[in-house]
Amino acid sequence: MTVKKIPSTPQRTTVYVDVDDEITSIIDKVTSVPEKIVAIVLPKRTTVLQSLINMKLLKKAAVDAKKNIVLVTTETPLMPIAGAAGLHVASSPTSKPVIPTPIRIAEGPVDAGEVVGGTELDKTASIGALAGLAEPETIELDNSDPLALEPTALKPKKDSKLKVPNFSSFRLKLIIGIALLVLLIIGWVLAAIVLPSAKIKVSTDTIATPAKQVFTASITATELDQEKAIVPAKKAEVKKTDTEKSPVTGQKDLGERASGTMTFINCSKADKLGDVVRTIPAGTGVSSAGLTFITQESVEVPASGYNGETCKADKSSGAIKVVAQESGDKYNLSQRGNYAVANQGTITGTGTAMSGGTSRLVKVVADSDVEAAKQKLLGKNANVQDEVKSKLSTDGLVGLVDTFATGEPVLSVTPKVGEEAAEVTVTQIVTYTMIGIKQPDLETLLRTEVAKTIDLSKQSIRDFGFDKALFRITERKKNSDIQLTIDTSVTTGAEIKEEDIRTLVAGKKKGQSLDEIRKIQGVKEVSVELSPFWVSKIPKNSKKVKVTLEQQDNGSKSIDANP
Numbered sequence: 001m002t003v004k005k006i007p008s009t010p011q012r013t014t015v016y017v018d019v020d021d022e023i024t025s026i027i028d029k030v031t032s033v034p035e036k037i038v039a040i041v042l043p044k045r046t047t048v049l050q051s052l053i054n055m056k057l058l059k060k061a062a063v064d065a066k067k068n069i070v071l072v073t074t075e076t077p078l079m080p081i082a083g084a085a086g087l088h089v090a091s092s093p094t095s096k097p098v099i100p101t102p103i104r105i106a107e108g109p110v111d112a113g114e115v116v117g118g119t120e121l122d123k124t125a126s127i128g129a130l131a132g133l134a135e136p137e138t139i140e141l142d143n144s145d146p147l148a149l150e151p152t153a154l155k156p157k158k159d160s161k162l163k164v165p166n167f168s169s170f171r172l173k174l175i176i177g178i179a180l181l182v183l184l185i186i187g188w189v190l191a192a193i194v195l196p197s198a199k200i201k202v203s204t205d206t207i208a209t210p211a212k213q214v215f216t217a218s219i220t221a222t223e224l225d226q227e228k229a230i231v232p233a234k235k236a237e238v239k240k241t242d243t244e245k246s247p248v249t250g251q252k253d254l255g256e257r258a259s260g261t262m263t264f265i266n267c268s269k270a271d272k273l274g275d276v277v278r279t280i281p282a283g284t285g286v287s288s289a290g291l292t293f294i295t296q297e298s299v300e301v302p303a304s305g306y307n308g309e310t311c312k313a314d315k316s317s318g319a320i321k322v323v324a325q326e327s328g329d330k331y332n333l334s335q336r337g338n339y340a341v342a343n344q345g346t347i348t349g350t351g352t353a354m355s356g357g358t359s360r361l362v363k364v365v366a367d368s369d370v371e372a373a374k375q376k377l378l379g380k381n382a383n384v385q386d387e388v389k390s391k392l393s394t395d396g397l398v399g400l401v402d403t404f405a406t407g408e409p410v411l412s413v414t415p416k417v418g419e420e421a422a423e424v425t426v427t428q429i430v431t432y433t434m435i436g437i438k439q440p441d442l443e444t445l446l447r448t449e450v451a452k453t454i455d456l457s458k459q460s461i462r463d464f465g466f467d468k469a470l471f472r473i474t475e476r477k478k479n480s481d482i483q484l485t486i487d488t489s490v491t492t493g494a495e496i497k498e499e500d501i502r503t504l505v506a507g508k509k510k511g512q513s514l515d516e517i518r519k520i521q522g523v524k525e526v527s528v529e530l531s532p533f534w535v536s537k538i539p540k541n542s543k544k545v546k547v548t549l550e551q552q553d554n555g556s557k558s559i560d561a562n563p
Helices: 023-032 052-064 078-085 127-131 167-194 269-273 367-377 384-394 439-450 498-505 510-518
Strands: 004-007 012-016 037-041 068-072 088-090 197-218 230-247 250-253 259-266 277-280 285-288 291-295 299-302 320-324 336-341 344-351 361-364 397-406 410-414 423-438 459-463 470-476 482-494 523-531 545-556
Touching: 012 023, 023 037, 023 052, 052 068, 052 078, 078 088, 197 439, 197 498, 197 510, 230 367, 230 384, 230 397, 230 439, 259 291, 259 299, 277 344, 285 344, 367 423, 384 397, 384 423, 397 439, 397 470, 397 482, 423 439, 439 459, 439 482, 498 510, 498 545, 510 523
Parallel strands: 012 037, 037 068, 068 088, 197 230, 197 545
Antiparallel strands: 004 012, 197 482, 197 523, 230 423, 250 361, 259 320, 259 344, 277 299, 285 291, 285 336, 291 320, 336 344, 397 423, 410 423, 459 482, 470 482
């Protein structure tokens, strides 16, 4: 904190004391001003002058400097201390200064409620009353109002001897300067290192050469056999589980089946002459009016006698139980004797009244319902071939589309045919497979074929054409090996490497770079794009330079490979 000084007249001045000023600071300010009469304005609750020692130090310094000082304050505790030190006190800058009557006080800071001289201070009493005097001693300074101040006197006077720097302003300027420097460095890095880039497009002469290669894809092989053209292969499979539902259309009567008893007569002249006794086994169907009953046990039927050509029907079998083939009240037939016996042309049956048949029609699963659900499943996996091929590609293999195979579907039907239900669910599990080979192995075989007609020391293979190649299976061998033929078009061109171009033009200007690249054999056209607009040289960082090699077909050449 600083001491503020406001000049009034050439012989009088006023200094202001901050609450945290030390006694030495106050003394320095009092002794440094040229005026002889100094009014010291004290803030409220000041503590530095609540000590008698500090008051005496201030008094002694004023005497030594031949100055009269007046304390401007209304703090009651300071009055007796100032009086003890012999200092004048005024309640305001316009009040007349007096020296308060001293009383006995203790050394150190005095509190307003402290007991002085053994008696508690009356906070409402005047200083004179506390001192036991009718009137305090007064002095006249210069026979006038020594502290009368002009309106401008309250403005603090700048201290010409002591100038305190504004550290807050200095710190702010320093921070702004550092920030500007950092931004300048970042901008330079972005402009000179990060942002500059170059795109170089080089068009070269190329030759499209048709090539054919016969090879064997072997799942058991572990490495390429170039001499026998055997390529290691891998089978990939994708299993698909699909479900379809279909409403049921079948019907079934789940009521009770009718039953009764039946006897049989055999009218066979041949059986009579031969004395043959026929047996009707259990489970034999007997029918009347299109309704069939099933015998529940076997029975023997003797041959009846004949009167001329007329059967007497005089020998009958024993009675056995028969049950209707299906449920339904339609099987409740009246007693009758015209039942035909399955596989017995000469035997007829006579049945009692059939009863107990009831009807309860429900929907059941029919074969046609299952077939309808299966038809819905047929088109669900139309793109599974691409999925299997993609799976091979993920493993770095070229999928041979001709080897794609669909396994036998495994079906499950719920509920089963004939069971009661509102709909049927058909689940189908199918396994799809395809064989894939490593592309580098096939490239090795094709490179050997191309080298028979093209000098690959001067030309490099740019594209083997696998994306448009045609694979055909020529033979499936017993050991699961597959012989295939690939027809493709191999593109060759001048031996130019992208990294060589980057090294060649690094750090060079655009025009110089164009000239250097055009000198390379086989180059047809060159274009260079620099970015951003202020960049004039190719970046030295190769990662910032993108090189694209384009091919210009000049014709095609045929190769007879394994005709």
